Amino acid sequence: MARSLDETGEPGQALPFGEELVHILRRLAPRRPRYDRFLAGALHQLGGYISDVGDLTDALRAANESLQxxxxxxxxxxxxxxxxxxxxxxNRDLFLDRLQRQG
Incomplete structure (x- = not known):
């Protein structure tokens, strides 16, 4: 759902669904390690959604967690x-570069 909303050109609409997916996967992954890869992917996407709405600090945080x-x-x-x-x-380097250019 988040990806479909993101493609509409309204990045703010995708964000809550991306956050919800990360929240769900954070709860599942500790008990089911096979979900770690899905959590990493969801965090990667979430970083993009967050970046699209202009919060580069949180986008960088999500990208770093995904990378780790x-x-x-x-x-x-x-x-x-x-x-x-x-x-x-x-993504991490891109968000970091954008953040440094802002400050």
Missing amino acids: LYLRLDREQPESFALQVELATH
Whole structure:
């Protein structure tokens, strides 16, 4: 639902659904480690939604958390998450760069 709303060009509408998904996955992942990859992906998307509404600090926070999860998953399953690590690193660096240019 969040992705569909995001595609409408109204980023604020996708944000609550992205936040809800992260909230649900945070509760599931500790008991079911297979959900860690879904949580990392949801955080990656959430960072984009947050960035779109202009809160680069929180976007960076979500991107960092996503990257840390993907790095751990990649250590546990080498080469399985290399692309996700690359994309999450790109988002983190992008948000950090934008934040530094603002300040």
